Structure formats: C-alpha cells, structure tokens
Amino acid sequence: MEQQEVILVSAPNKTGEGFILQLLKQGLRFAAIANNQGEKQRLVNIGVKNIVMVDTTEQINWTLPEFTIGKVFIFERSLNLCCRYIQMCRRWTSKPIYVITHTSNPRLVYKGLGAAYVIHTTSEDVSFLIQTHVK
Numbered sequence: 001m002e003q004q005e006v007i008l009v010s011a012p013n014k015t016g017e018g019f020i021l022q023l024l025k026q027g028l029r030f031a032a033i034a035n036n037q038g039e040k041q042r043l044v045n046i047g048v049k050n051i052v053m054v055d056t057t058e059q060i061n062w063t064l065p066e067f068t069i070g071k072v073f074i075f076e077r078s079l080n081l082c083c084r085y086i087q088m089c090r091r092w093t094s095k096p097i098y099v100i101t102h103t104s105n106p107r108l109v110y111k112g113l114g115a116a117y118v119i120h121t122t123s124e125d126v127s128f129l130i131q132t133h134v135k
Contacts (some may be wrong), residue, residue, distance in 0.1 A: 004029060004068070005029075005068045005069065005070030005071075005095070006029050006030060006031050006050070006065075006067050006068065006069060006070060007023065007028060007029065007030040007031075007070055007071050007072075007073065007134065008030070008031055008032075008033060008052070008065075008069050008070075008071075008072045008073070008089060008092075008093075009023070009030055009031070009032050009033065009072075009073045009074075009075075010032070010033045010072075010073070010074040010075055010082075010085050011032055011043070011073075011075050012039060012075060012077035012081075013075055013076075013077055014124050015075055015100060015102070015121070015123075015124045015126055016073075016075030016100070017046055018124055018125060018126065018127075019073060019075065019100075019126050019127075019129060019130075020032060020043075020046060020047075020048060021046065021047075022126075022127050022130050023130070023134075024047050024048075026130060026134075028130075028134060030050070031048075031050035031051065031052050031065065031067070032048045032050070032051050032052070033051075033052045033054055033085065033089075034051055034052070034053055034054070035053070035054050035055065035056050035081070040053060050067075052065050054088065056081065056084040056085070056088070059087075064091070064092055065092065069089070069092045069093040069095070070093060070095045071093075071095045071096050071097075071098065071134070072089045072092075072093060072095070072096075072097040072098065073098045073100065073129065074086065074089070074097065074098065074099050074100070074115075075100045075101075076099060076100065076101040076102070076103065076105070079103075079105045079109070082099060082101075082105075082110065083109065083110070083113055086099065086110060086113040086114050086115050087113055087114070089114075090113065090114035096116035096117060097114055097115045097116055097117075098115070098116065098117045098118075098119060098129070099115045099117070099118045099119065100119045100121060100126060100129070101118065101119070101120055101121075102120075102121065102122060104120075107120075
C-alpha cells in the first residue's frame with residue numbers, strides 16, 4: 001500500500017501562516033518545516049501538528065522525513081534560507097516546489113535550484129494556491 005503524500009510548507013511570514021490556516025481549514029495532510037525552536041513554537045501556536053525540524057547549515061544533516069513528501073510550498077523570508085530549503089526539499093520529492101515571494105529576488109536562481117514555480121504576490125491572501133495547486 002502506497003503511503004499518502006504530505007504537503008510540506010515553510011511558513012516564516014504572515015502569508016505562509018495564512019496558507020497553513022487554509023490547509024487546516026480544508027483538513028489537508030501537511031507538515032511544516034522549521035529550522036529553530038522559535039519558529040517551531042510559532043507553528044505550534046497556530047495549530048500545526050507535524051513539524052519537521054531541520055539544520056540548514058550542513059547538507060549532511062538533511063535527512064529525509066519519515067513520511068512521503070508531495071508538493072512543497074516555500075514562503076520566502078530570505079534569499080539564502082529559501083535557496084537552502086529548495087535544495088533540501090528537492091532531495092526529498094520529485095513533485096513541484098513552489099516559492100511564494102513578495103520580493104524581486106531573481107526567480108532564475110530559485111528555478112535553477114529546482115523550484116517549479118516562483119509566484120510573486122503583494123497580497124497576504126494566497127488561498128488561490130489551495131484551489132489551483134493543492135487539490
């Protein structure tokens with residue numbers, strides 16, 4: 001029996017938090033990724049049950065989570081962290097990786113690292129992602 005895929009989300013900002021709240025409301029299977037205790041606690045506070053703690057400093061520490069990763073949604077906080085998350089997650093899944101950004105950081109950098117989609121938005125409401133890309 002094939003294990004059900006889990007959506008993986010990096011949500012270090014309000015837009016990402018809103019996306020997680022939409023996933024919770026829809027009852028979809030997902031996990032969130034965090035690289036420090038403060039971020040983990042923030043995720044717990046908004047209702048996330050499955051959190052993948054990662055060490056982004058050394059590639060040798062990028063161990064595969066214990067569940068099957070499907071699509072990945074990375075909400076950009078910084079260019080460096082976003083690049084590391086793309087590299088890490090690309091090892092974990094062959095499914096699309098989405099980068100959602102408010103900045104004008106070069107999309108070709110993200111695409112070159114393995115992101116399938118780079119979505120620029122000025123809105124904090126990204127519920128359209130659930131309708132068009134999750135279901």
